[in-house]
Amino acid sequence: MDEKESVTFINVIELPADEVDTFVEQWRERAKLMRDAPGFQDSRLHRAKLPDARFQLVNVAHWDSTEAWEAATANPAFRSAVRGVSDAVTPNPALYDVVVEYHQP
Amino acid sequence: MDEKESVTFINVIELPADEVDTFVEQWRERAKLMRDAPGFQDSRLHRAKLPDARFQLVNVAHWDSTEAWEAATANPAFRSAVRGVSDAVTPNPALYDVVVEYHQP
Numbered sequence: 002m003d004e005k006e007s008v009t010f011i012n013v014i015e016l017p018a019d020e021v022d023t024f025v026e027q028w029r030e031r032a033k034l035m036r037d038a039p040g041f042q043d044s045r046l047h048r049a050k051l052p053d054a055r056f057q058l059v060n061v062a063h064w065d066s067t068e069a070w071e072a073a074t075a076n077p078a079f080r081s082a083v084r085g086v087s088d089a090v091t092p093n094p095a096l097y098d099v100v101v102e103y104h105q106p
Numbered sequence: 107m108d109e110k111e112s113v114t115f116i117n118v119i120e121l122p123a124d125e126v127d128t129f130v131e132q133w134r135e136r137a138k139l140m141r142d143a144p145g146f147q148d149s150r151l152h153r154a155k156l157p158d159a160r161f162q163l164v165n166v167a168h169w170d171s172t173e174a175w176e177a178a179t180a181n182p183a184f185r186s187a188v189r190g191v192s193d194a195v196t197p198n199p200a201l202y203d204v205v206v207e208y209h210q211p
Contacts, residue, residue, distance in 0.1 A: 009152055011164050013118050029206050036208045043209045047114055047202035050172075054200035059116050061166055067155075095159035097152035101134050103141045104148045 007042055007063040008096055010070055014058040015091040021048065021057050024090060028060070031082045035062070038076065040069020067096060112147055112168040113201055115175055119163040120196040126153065126162050129195060133165070136187045140167070143181065145174020172201060 016024055025046065032044055044062035064070040073079065086092075121129055130151065137149055149167035169175040178184065191197075 008155075011152060011161075013161055013164070025205055032206060032208055036210075041208075041210055044207070045204050046206040047116060048205040050113075050201045050203060055198050056116075056118055056200065059118070059164075059202065093160050095161065096155045097164065098155060099150045100130055100153040101137060101151040102149070103137055103146075105141075105146055 007065060008067050008070060009099065010060075010062040010064060010094065011097055012060040012092050012094040013056050014060070015055075015093070016057060016087070017089055018052050018057060020087055020089055024058065024087070027082075027086065028058075031079065034076065034079045034082065035073050038069070038073035040065035041073065070096065112170060113172050113175060114204065115165075115167040115169060115199065116202050117165040117197050117199040118161050119165070120160075120198070121162060121192070122194055123157050123162060125192055125194055129163065129192070132187075132191065133163075136184065139181065139184045139187065140178050143174070143178035145170035146178065175201065 042063035047059045049057045147168035152164045
């Protein structure tokens with residue numbers, strides 16, 4: 002990771018195991034909208050290796066600033082895409098700071 | 107991030123807001139044990155910017171392999187330290203694969 006200022010967006014997604022494949026495909030398209038927004042740095046959608054993990058999907062993304070992220074989420078095309086998500090999906094989106102960090106030297 | 111093979115460990119931690127400061131300090135010490143383990147790559151403890159976020163703390167770490175992570179968590183010193191965590195804390199640890207990734211070019 003470079004030294005650029007950034008804010009971390011994490012979305013812990015709760016959904017039934019049989020909805021994961023469909024959600025991932027929809028997410029891939031929505032994330033393309035975010036990727037093109039000013040201030041986007043990177044995004045990784047993580048899928049649990051085991052089907053019994055409580056949180057099957059976790060998205061971790063980095064943006065230049067809170068303002069950049071807010072502007073991207075306010076994009077009507079993105080908001081429209083989000084409305085198409087199944088009612089069985091409970092997202093838990095929030096912005097985070099890194100408070101402790103260790104790296105292998 | 108380099109091209110090295112890795113597995114992602116994510117721990118979504120549920121705890122009362124007034125326990126966060128204490129937990130972070132204990133976590134910092136436990137993570138030092140992990141940092142010295144073979145196969146450790148990096149670890150970041152994220153804290154929610156807002157106190158009403160459902161998940162106040164999320165740890166995202168990378169290891170060379172599932173086996174390296176399992177060996178580190180089996181370390182008696184680490185297991186002893188984990189037993190000291192407050193009963194008010196609910197960890198949700200799991201291993202993940204990256205299924206979609208986008209980067210700013």
